Amino acid sequence: MGNLANKCPRCNGGGWIDAFDKGCRRDAFHAKVECRVCNGQGRVEQPGDWHQCRKCQGLGGFGVFGPCGEHSMHFRHLCGDCAGRGWLHTPPPASSNPVPAPAAPPSASTGYPSAPATSASAPPPEAPTGADTNQALRSPS
Numbered sequence: 178m179g180n181l182a183n184k185c186p187r188c189n190g191g192g193w194i195d196a197f198d199k200g201c202r203r204d205a206f207h208a209k210v211e212c213r214v215c216n217g218q219g220r221v222e223q224p225g226d227w228h229q230c231r232k233c234q235g236l237g238g239f240g241v242f243g244p245c246g247e248h249s250m251h252f253r254h255l256c257g258d259c260a261g262r263g264w265l266h267t268p269p270p271a272s273s274n275p276v277p278a279p280a281a282p283p284s285a286s287t288g289y290p291s292a293p294a295t296s297a298s299a300p301p302p303e304a305p306t307g308a309d310t311n312q313a314l315r316s317p318s
Contacts (some may be wrong), residue, residue, distance in 0.1 A: 186227045187235070187264050192219035198236055198246040209248040213237060213262040226268050230259035232236035237263035 184190035188200030192215060195207035201216070202208065211217040214227065221227065229235040233256035234244045240251030247261060255261035 183222065183224060184218040185212060185219055185221050186224050186229075187214040187262065188212035188219060190219045192217040193211055194246065194248070196248060209246075213260075214264050223268070228262045228267055230256060230263055230265050232256055232258045233263060235263040237261040 185192070185200070188194060191200040191201050191202045191205075192212055193201050193205065193208040194210050194212055195201040195205060196209050197207065200212065203211075212219075215221050215226075230237075232244075233239060234293070236244045236246050236256075237248045237259065238252055238255045238261060239246055240249050240253050242251055244256075245251055254277065259265050
């Protein structure tokens, strides 16, 4: 019921879940609910990106005695982590070596001469001291 390479990990390609929490086909005698991972299709795009939910142990819900399927007589509520699917979609992490962005193109010439280069070792210009400032204030203009 679908490409073997894209087989749903929850129902094993059957599209339905039976009374024993195993994958099955829709026409199986013990078929109970449509698979929540593949929505009854029996296949998913990237089966390797799906991992069993650790909280509900892949069953999709909780009952009086712990994890269980939603058709169990002890069932109380769906798992909040996986929304009742029993499996979580976790795509692979992005590459650790990202492709570097291309270098910026050189800027176009504007036709103006460039500013003269300054020496990094040249001392900064001298600031006037307090005495020089006072002298300039006393001298008549």
